[in-house]
Amino acid sequence: MKLPALLKNTALIATGAILATTTTVVAQSNSRQNDEFAKLFAVYQRIQASYVEPVEDEKLIRGAIDGMLSSLDPHSSYIDGAEMRRLSTLIDGNYSGLGLSVISDDGAVKIISPFRGSPADKAGLKAGDYITHLDGDLIYGGDLDEAVNRMRGPAGTSIRLTVFRAGRDEPFDVEVTRGVIELEPVTHELSAGNIGVITVNEFSRDVGRDVYTAWDALQEEATGRLNGLVLDLRSNPGGSLDEAVALSDLFLDEGRIVSQRGRARGETLLYDAESVFRGDMAEDVPIIVLIDAGSASAAEIVAGALQDHRRALVMGERSFGKGSVQTLLPLSRETALKLTTARYFTPSGHSVQEGGIKPDIIIPQLSDPDYAKRKKYTMRESDLRGHLVNELGLKDEELESDDLADPRFQKTAEELEAEGVEDFQLHYALETLRRTTPSAVALRK
Secondary structure: OOOOOOOOOOOOOOOOOOOOOOHHHHHHOOHHHHHHHHHHHHHHHHHHHHOOOOOOHHHHHHHHHHHHHHOOOOOOEEEOHHHHHHHHHHHHOEEEEOOEEEEEEOOEEEEEEEOOOOHHHHOOOOOOOEEEEEOOEEOOOOOHHHHHHHHOOOOOOEEEEEEEOOOOOOOEEEEEEOEEEEOOOEEEEEEOOOEEEEEEOOEOOOHHHHHHHHHHHHHHHOOOOOOEEEEEOOOOOOEOHHHHHHHHHHOOOOOEEEEEEEOOOOOOEEEEOOOOOOOOOOOOOOEEEEEOOOOOOHHHHHHHHHHHOOOOEEEEOOOOOOOEEEEEEEOOOOOEEEEEEEEEEOOOOOEOOOOOOOOOEEOOOOOOOOHHHHHOOOOOHHHOOOOOOOOOOOOHHHHOOOOOOOOOOOOOHHHHHHOOOOOHHHHHHHHHHHOOOOOOOOOOO
């Protein structure tokens, strides 16, 4: 398979001072900017003159930058040398640590999702957990980067996390041994009935190629023709837009995959099928895509594209709802802005910002004994302070699904465990495909 590199959308800006702190620059601004910069400079001068201890300029300038960016949205940030290196390791999918995707939520460290197979996942950490202490030290209200740096470390070393989980009366401690997180972005297995399962854990480099390779492997393992495919995107925090396009293109033979629309020239881009892979590699094979509240960004692009083209049936839970594009804008060799520059839209024009991707069939994860309790506190993009508002102005209650009891989903985790069902959502998807004929809903276009 030939996977040519897609057009990269990289905006460059001239290297220079980030904040104007001289009267010369202020004087060159228009009158309104002049007033605003004057306020900033006045605060800077007052701090330098009157604060109880001397403060370095670097600290004040960095604080001003961080304040500006945090006032925009939760995903825009200033990146320096250490963070640039960390971002590169995340893209490559190889680093030492616990294997967690976390954010700062009102001063608390909250887990978006543990990477599958990581030390954090094996230790039982779950999406929605709050980490309050590291080795007994309170980290609430502290710097997220410092907490992340402390959780990273040499493979084989341990760290004690104090965790608050919704539904539990008391926080509890978890001892986690760090490991080398050589993430397998794509894994596959063949299930009974010649049903393939391809799990995409995150959208790092070459994910499209890896899914193509997994599909080939499943065809070789199958005894005859593959009768269905589950594409599992649950707890996938996203990653490369290019790889989301490449993966979607594997299953589409025409039409729009995703569009992004921004304010600046060059930030409005259209991505179509046939730009990476010719044809549909799994033609006439019914597909189910699994998503949940931890499926974000690039994972939502794939789910939305296959859903809108009626190429796949989407099952699980409503996705996270991160429908914005972040662009790295270099400032120098060691620094850059990660700035939200556009929103992205599914082929039908639906913005997943806030609302996320709604499954065709909502499947609760009944095999999780904490599911009912944790569901009340599930966090999505719409819960983040300062998030971009959906352009349609949807109310929160309009994004909620009804809670009427579904007779299909009444078994308890204990009953499912007794039946040998460890993952109810995957089990339900597989059973659906085993009952699916080529003319059934999972294939209908």
